[in-house]
Amino acid sequence: MPFNITQEFVQQLLEQIAQLTKQVSELTAEISELQQTIKELEEKKNRNSKNSSKPPSSDGYAKKPASLHGRSGRKQGGQEGHEGANLAQRRPDRIVGCMPSKCAKCPRRDECMAKAKVTESRQVIDAVVTTEVVQYDRYRVTDCPLHGWSRDGRFPEGVNGPVQYGASLQALVVALNTVGAVSIARTHEILANVFDVPLSAATIKSMVSRCAGRLCDAISEIGRRLMDSSVDNADETGIRVDGKLKWAHVLCNGRYTLIRVHAKRGWEAMEDIGCLPRFHGTLVHDCWAPYWKHPGGITHAICCAHLLRELTGIEEGHPDYTWPTKFKSLLLEMKKARDRRAESGDMELSRYYQRKFSRMYDGAIETAYEETPVPEPGPGKKKGRKKRGKVLALVDRLKEHKAAVCLFIKDFAVPFDNNQAERDLRMTKAKTKISGCFRTLDGAQEYLDIMSYASTARKLGYNAYMAIQNAVSGDPMFIFS
Secondary structure, eight states: OOOOOOHHHHHHHHHHHHHHHHHHHHHHHHHHHHHHHHHHHHHHHTOOTTTSSOOGGGGTTSOOOOOTTOOOSOOSSOOTTOOOOOOOOOOOSOOOOOOOGGGTTOTTHHHHHHHOOOOOOOOOOOOOOOOOOOOOOOOEEOSOTTTOOOEEOOOOTTOOSSSOOOHHHHHHHHHHHTTTOOOHHHHHHHHHHHTOOOOOHHHHHHHHHHHHHTTHHHHHHHHHHHHTOSEEEEEEEEEEETTEEEEEEEEEOSSOEEEEEESOOSHHHHHHHOTGGGOOSEEEEOOOGGGGGOOSSOEEEEOHHHHHHHHHHHHHHOTTOOHHHHHHHHHHHHHHHHHHHHHTTOSSOOHHHHHHHHHHHHHHHHHHHHHOOOOOOOTTOOSSSOOOHHHHHHHHHHHHTHHHHSHHHHOTTSOSSOHHHHHHHHHHHHHHHHHOOBSSHHHHHHHHHHHHHHHHHHHTTOOHHHHHHHHHHSOGGGGGO
16 A cells, blocks of 8 residues: 655654754753763862862872972982981980999999099980979068158069969960960860869960960061062961851961951952052962952062962863973973072073073963863853853963963062962961861951961061060060061
8 A cells, every 4th residue: 555645744754853853962962061060070079289279188098199390309308418407415404323233232332433434425305394383472561660661562563363374384375275276175184284284264265365465566567567578478268267167368478477367258358457458569379360459569470389280180180181281391490490590699580591481381372272172052051251161261361461470480589389378377277177166256366366476486586485475474576676
């Protein structure tokens, strides 16, 4: 029986084909988008402290990532010609003689002792843990034989109550709780067990607050000197305060450290803190957008260590790209050339090398654009500027901020990285990890004030405990003298 194909049947088939074609197209686009999502999730899973901005503490017990600078080829430990350090003998407080054991009960021992000579001396350096209780008695003199009056003696300045804690103990409490990152509860336990001094939690908190209160002038002076500096480092990190996320902002250099806490992370916080908007030198940072909102009068320098980490992440996530490896090699070659030149006492790289590295930089950027396609938008995406993706965003950033990336070879006062700021913030993370979050915003700022002061004291050549002891009982400004 013949099969009659009508026009209506053909039209139905064409409509079904068009519908299936559309479904295939949509499913293909969805599969492509899901594959991209899987790739991004795999890259996120593989991030560590060497290929992203994640802190080293997040690496856990996994194998330590390789150094960004590559292998040096040298063995571990001290190198040949390295000046070692060891304990040196000191003037002894007590001497114990070591005679032969058979001489102990000899009736002529004293006679031998008079003729014995020391052939070798060994010392044991130990700590003697003790407390000293000083009692001040105030006397009253009555019926003076010369003048006839009666008078009372005066207690020394600072001796205000019937029983109180001395400056050295207060400094130890503050140092343990801040620089030592020991919680209030464990500070109480340590002092109670070692010194038999059962300080309450409220007393420890009060000591920290009083110490921080005495640092107002010192903190203001640190801020003033940082604003007058030619090169500063800036960074920020999140901290937990009363269970909420707050931000610790640092402005520092090789001599001074200032850390302030704020509820916000961006430029609003920097304006409220006040130091950064009035700074007019070179600012080293990690290229975070709010730093570029500075009202003007500063030179920007980008942390190349951050760039190396990002390039490593792209290198691992996109093994078919050649430009990340090329760019990493360029940055490290620039650093080596700068270090060699700096050893000669110069303050900038020669014009020849500056032009050479500039051409290599432009070549690496050109290769990056050739190898990195613009991501295709998924189905149903809104019109407007196409999303560039993390890789292209980095390439755009490297091209736009070339001068800020390469500034370290034109001015040797500018560091290659922003490690100074990261080091000055690191103890803030250690404190919250060991002791838990801060209870109040004021308590967090008191801790940061003391850490700013202690860090500055160390940079200026004083140990942190001595600086805190002076802050507790003397003049905190002594570190600037």
